[in-house]
Amino acid sequence: MTVSTTIKQKTYQRTEYPRPQFRRQSWINLNGRWKFSFDDENVGEKVDWYNQPSFSKEIQVPFTYETKASGIGEESFHPYVWYQRMFDIPKEEAGKRSVLRFQASDYLTKVWVNGTYIGKHAGGNSAFSFDISHAVDQAKTNELVVKVEDSNSCCQPRGKQRWTENNFGCWYVQNTGIWQTVWLEFLHRNSIEHVKITPEIDTHSVVFNYNLHGLVGDQSRIETIISFKGKKVKQLSFVPDRTKMNMEVDLLSDIHEWKVMHWSPANPNLYDVTFRLYENEILVDEVESYFGMRKISIQNGQVLLNNSPIYQKLLLDQGYWPDTMLTPPSDEAMIEDINKTLEMGFNGVRKHQKIEDDRFLYWCDIKGLLVWSEMAATYEYDDEAVDNFTKEWLEIMQERYNHPSIITWVPFNESWGVPNIATDKRQQAFTEAIYYLSKSIDSQRPVIVNDGWEHTISDIIALHDYEEFGEKFYERYSDKECILNNKIPHNYRKYAFAEGYQYKGQPVIITEYGGIAFSNSDGWGYGNSVQTETEFLKRYQNITDAIKKIPYISGYCYTQTTDVQQEVNGLLKEDRTPKIAMDKIKEVNDRIK
CATH class of the missing domain: 3.20.20.80 (Glycosidases)
Incomplete structure (x- = not known):
């Protein structure tokens, strides 16, 4: 029988905005102390742990139970682990969509909010999200329960994680469960889902591929403002007629004698860009980003x-x-x-x-x-x-x-x-x-x-x-x-x-x-x-x-x-x-x- 011990030591906290390439103001960090339990016999779903969790351990998210920083520090492999915490929707975010985001969780992650099954994601390295608006109560404290299933399978992408009981060669202790930031973001029913940014230095231009969420129409308008070290380079506006749109922008300007500032190790120049979505000229979404002009x-x-x-x-x-x-x-x-x-x-x-x-x-x-x-x-x-x-x-x-x-x-x-x-x-x-x-x-x-x-x-x-x-x-x-x-x-x-x-x-x-x-x-x-x-x-x-x-x-x-x-x-x-x-x-x- 494996006996786990609670590690008392320095408390690590990850409080930074987790996605600096696509930043919004309306968000809350869900890292910190969560309730936690092993489920080696995989009985949790059968006996409704997602409805009535009673987890005896605590864990510091986003550190896996194998780490000292988690507060547990047990290196033995456990294929099923559960997490639980409470959260409130800030009053100023009432009426918006609530999107739950995981920067990474290894390997199969299942999510419940207030006992309602939300969805699952397979993969230990990529970020994923769920719209949990239908399950949250904006007037009360909400319960978030997460189950993560891992395995020693060599058919799942595992990198340098061992799949045997002990380390060997250049393979190290496995990584199980939530291991990057968990957070909530609050969005209007219409929002900017993603923008793919492609620099084209030979034509001194940048291409934006917009991916929008929700309905768009004559009442919608996207504004894009590009600046360099606080100086405005370009400001453009257009009415989207579909949820996926492309736009190429010429960056030639008088901000510098070189007209366009390239990114390189010697000169890592970055352009700042703000994307804004308006509905009937009311700002409903704003995202801060940046890009580098390099080829x-x-x-x-x-x-x-x-x-x-x-x-x-x-x-x-x-x-x-x-x-x-x-x-x-x-x-x-x-x-x-x-x-x-x-x-x-x-x-x-x-x-x-x-x-x-x-x-x-x-x-x-x-x-x-x-x-x-x-x-x-x-x-x-x-x-x-x-x-x-x-x-x-x-x-x-x-x-x-x-x-x-x-x-x-x-x-x-x-x-x-x-x-x-x-x-x-x-x-x-x-x-x-x-x-x-x-x-x-x-x-x-x-x-x-x-x-x-x-x-x-x-x-x-x-x-x-x-x-x-x-x-x-x-x-x-x-x-x-x-x-x-x-x-x-x-x-x-x-x-x-x-x-x-x-x-x-x-x-x-x-x-x-x-x-x-x-x-x-x-x-x-x-x-x-x-x-x-x-x-x-x-x-x-x-x-x-x-x-x-x-x-x-x-x-x-x-x-x-x-x-x-x-x-x-x-x-x-x-x-x-x-x-x-x-x-x-x-x-x-x-x-x-």
């Missing part, structure tokens, strides 16, 4: 940012914290990770096997940190896995599309979830389908299939190699034709392409290397461990310099930002203490290519 393209084996080649110096970032695991503990914690990444001379991160908190991406947008957004993997291939993966990947791409910091989509990594992709035509076809599906949503960003090795169709050839010695690395990769024509395995064991596919001039980036651990660490790293900072820096510099010397390689991604549980190959410890002087890491990254 990602590929030409002559190079990745271009705003039509100029960019050498990418990335960190593999898994986004785990000691007390909160996958949930960032605060804005300050996210900012610290970004700042230290930049201070070490990196210009981006590959968010590994995790769809990160929207606020992390917001701060990357502001600070100019490039992001490769990578999907959490399944670990088996069958019809169920294909269905689970595809639905959630589409949701994630649509949610994260507007962030200028995201410059690459990575749906697959190291053949996880497609283990026989090297020869299996069905698995190859699946990756091609996801590639083209991704391109149908976003034609601008590169899509990588599959990061590490055994690529099928891919905009970038991303190779993983934990070679310890720079001389050996340089010798092996100096013969481009051998590596990229599958004559030799690029890392002694895997080939760059799956059978039937070939190199077509794509950029080549080393997207995992290094992973150096210190010998006094209680855990593991890649290759032989080192004993001193001097030994570490010698090895780090030799292999990094070798990568830079190879002319056809246009960037790298070092493993990794921080230690994660038993994997201790981070440049920072789990508590974000640097293991090596950060300025010395920067010196290596800044050395001329």
